[in-house]
Amino acid sequence: MTVEDSVSYNVIIRGFGLNGFEEEALMVFNRMVGLGFSPCSFAVKSALQSSAELRYFREGMSIxxxxxxxxxxxxxxxxxxxxxxxxxWGRIDIAEKVFDNMGERDLVSWNAMISGFCQNGFGTEALGVFVSMKREKTWVFNEVTLLGLVQACGLSRNLDSGASLHAHLTGLGFLSNVWIKTSIMDMYAKCSRVDYATKVFEELHDKSLVSWNSLIAGYCQNGYEIEALELFHLMLQDTYLRPDCITMANVLPAYIGLGDLQLGQCIHGFIIKQGFDLNSDFVLATVIIDMYAKCLDIESGFELFMILDNPTLASWNAMIFGFVLNCQASDGLRLFNQMLQSGHMPDSVTVTAILQACSVLGSSRLGLSIHSFILRRNSMALSLCVSNALLDMYVKWGRLEIAKVLFNNMHEKNCVSYNTIIFGNAKVGLPIETFELFNEMRYENQHEQASIAIIGVLQACARSGDLRLGESIHTQVLKCGFQCDNFVTNSLMDMYAKCGSFNSAHHLFNQFGPVRETSSWNVMIAACGIHGYGKEACHLMENAENDGYVPDSITFVNLLSACSHSGLIKEGCKYFRIMIEKYGIHPSSEHLGCMVDMFSRAGKVEEAYEMMMEIGERLKLESAWGALLGGCRMNGKVEVGEIASEKLSRLAPQHCGYYALLSNTYAMAGRWDEVAKVRGVIGEMGLVKKPGFSTVKI
Incomplete structure (x- = not known):
């Protein structure tokens, strides 16, 4: 049919849009505009909605x-x-500008803005829109508005507003709407008030399987595994209800979270007693295999797998992933070969598991072979999931150049792709490259995990010491609104500290106010240590304890390191005892390394050696013995150095750096014959010391 007028074009575009033919709607719209016809508002709406569904960012911007x-x-x-x-698309900033510039708004406008903020995780902002909406003289609301408000309260963890809204909805009689009542349950669960969610659940006259499943999921989300299981058992008492796959999917995380293998075996027995035939219901069989794998009982999972007459591809995948998870990557690869022999063609999930196995084994030859296998199957080579797994494998191997080529040739990229290559560049200290990739990621509308990506950029700046670029990234953080993300702010603090700007790091730390997480205290204590402010680090530790924060293992690593670099032996010994006696933290290699370094810097190598013989000998900690050997070189203690070297020759026989330390220790004492012997051993073993480097940004 030949279309010759704008009315026909408008009708066709709208028809395509209403019936889910988004590609066709956009094609006709572009043709219409190209021929000089003027689309009506309905046609423009259809084109915009089609662009949104297809996530065609440039097309939508053009419209x-x-x-x-x-x-x-x-x-x-x-x-x-x-x-x-x-x-x-995640561009709530542009959506807000459109909303602000509207001359006239209707109820759909307000609902779209509230829902938009909720879609992007901005619950507080969504509530702010509703407050503005109430100022309108002719403001009205409907059930869509109320659903958005309930979601906003949950997202913002705003319990007070959520409870008030609940009471208001009760008075208006809206609780007869099952979706609103279910959303209220979800809101309370997100606000960590599972008791309130439970009360709403108990008020339901007709408790459907969906409502039971929702509350069970809420318990699991809040770490109430036991309560989730109790609720599950209570549900089973209802003779009219029978758990389905969703029920089991919600319950199984509770068993996994508890890490109790016996409970996992009980759920397996329950499934059998309920009459589920695992040979025909492969979904349940696969879930149970996955549970055993995550409870680290791969043998039981494999036994179940072996009794399946004709395992589905999903079952094979779960078993292969289970082997990889349980550090049996070689078994996973053998099972992969058996799967191929059984006639199953691997899908993207299978190949992703195999690539993870290759990463774990560190086998370049095997990984390249799998890569070739993928390339021979064109459809798999185009899979985003597989491409991301390949990218991750090469990054973990340190083959960044290959990873870059793979990334540039990817037909499709998502936030995982960008984050993988960004952190790969950050690992080797390439801040300019990471920043360019971050900007490209934003341009391509990959905003879902942009806050994670910017952490990678900040890490690259920290590694390279590029303060100017780090300050530019800080500006981007503020523009993107990521300053509310605790991980991003901690990364900013770390970047400033490692780039030499302690005051900037301290300023950010103070902006947290009275509400700080343990990780933020850890970063600030580490910053004090980097700059030699040991007493300030101890003062921070006291403040943290007074505020009720419980230090973790990382806290004490940073604190002991700060004491070491500031010569605070008394304070270091005190906190080492506190760590063990008060907080029950067992010394790790890092803790002992800090203590050994602290004693060595003060010339007390004998005390360091006594500590190692008392604790380090029992734990067989390589890096701590390495620190002792370094202290011996620093103080010329040859005898203790020889003992430490002998320990290290058994713990890390291929580590060239330890031989070099022993050689330097002999050289400090003028024992050149021993120096020659050690260097001869290095040559005979074919060991090569990796050269160090440093950079200064001006």
Whole structure:
């Protein structure tokens, strides 16, 4: 049929959009505009909605430009579609600008903005929109508004507002809506008030399987594994209800979270007693295999797998992943070969598991072979999941150049792709490259994990000491609104400390106010240690304890290191005892290494040796003995150095650095014959010392 007028085009575009033919709707829209016809607001809405569904960022931006050029901005319905489109893409900032510039808003506009903020995790902002909405003289609301508000309270963990909204909804009689009541349960669970969620559940007159499943999931989300199981057992008492696959999927994480193998075996027995035939219900069989694997009983999982007459591909995949998870990557590869022989063609999940096995084994030859296997199957080579697994494998092997080629040739990229290559560059200290990749990631509308990506950029700046670029990244953090992310702020503090700007790190730390996580205290204590402020580190530790924070193993590593670099032997010994006696933390290699280094810097190698003989000898800690050998070189203690070297020759016979330390210890004492012998051993073993390097950014 030949289309010759704008009315026909508008009808066709709208028809395609309403029936889910997004590609066709956009194609006709572009043709219509290209021929000079003017689409109506309904056609523009359909084109925007199609761009949103297909996630065609550039196409949607182009249509937005057309709207601006042709004066369609005053159209409320068009603006509503723009808001929804940008919100779906994660560009809530642009959606908010469209909303703010609207001349007239209707209920759909307000609902779109509230829902948009909720979609992107901004519960507080969604509630703010509702407050503004209430200021309108003719404001109204509907059930969509209420659902959005309940979700916003859950996302913002705003229990007070959520409870008030619950009471208001009760008075208005909206609780007859099952979706609203289920959302209220979910809201309370997100606010860590499972007791309130339980009360709402108990008020339900007709408790469906969906409501039981929802509350069980809420318990698991909050770490109430035992309560989740009790609720599950209570559900079983209802003779009209029979657990389905969703029920089991919600319950099994509780067993995994408890890490109790016996409970896992009980659920296995329950499934059998319920009459589930695992030979026909492969979903349940696969879930049980996965449970055994995650409870580190791979043998039981394998026994179940072996009794299956005709395992599905999902069952093979679960078993292969289980072997990899249980540090039996070789067994996983053997099972993969058996799977191929059984006639199953691997899918992207299978290959992802195999690539993880190759990463664990560190076998370049095997990994390259699997890569070739993938390339021979064109459809698999185009899989985003497989491409990301390949990318991760090469990054973990340190083959960054190959990873870059693979990344550049990927047909499709997502946030996982960008984060993998960003952290690969960060690992070797390439801040410019990481920043460029981050900007590309944002341009390509990969905003889902942008806060994680920017942490990689900050790590690269910290490794390279590039303060100027780090400050630029800080500006980007503020523009993107990531300053509320505790992990991002901690990374900023770490970057400033390692780039020499202690005051900037301390300023960020103070911005946390009275609410700080243990990780933030850890970063600030480490910053004090880097800059030689040992007393300040001890003062921070006292403040943390006074505020009720419980230090962890990392806290004491940072604190002991700070004491070591500041010569605070008395304080270091005190906190070492506190760590063991008060907090029950067993000394690790890092803790002992710090103590040995602290004694060595003070010339007390004998005390360091006594500590190693008392604790380190029992734990066989390589790095701590290495620190002792370094202290012997520093103080010229040849006899103790020989003992430490003898320990290390058994613990790490291929570590060239320890032989070099022993050689330098002999050299400090003028024992050149021994120096020659050690260097001869290094040559005979074919060991090569990796050269060190340092950089200074001006």
């Amino acid at each position: 937005h430009g057309y709207v601006l050029r042709n004066g369609l901005v005053p159209e409320t319905s068009v603006c509503n579609s723009l808001i929804s489109m940008y919100a779906k």
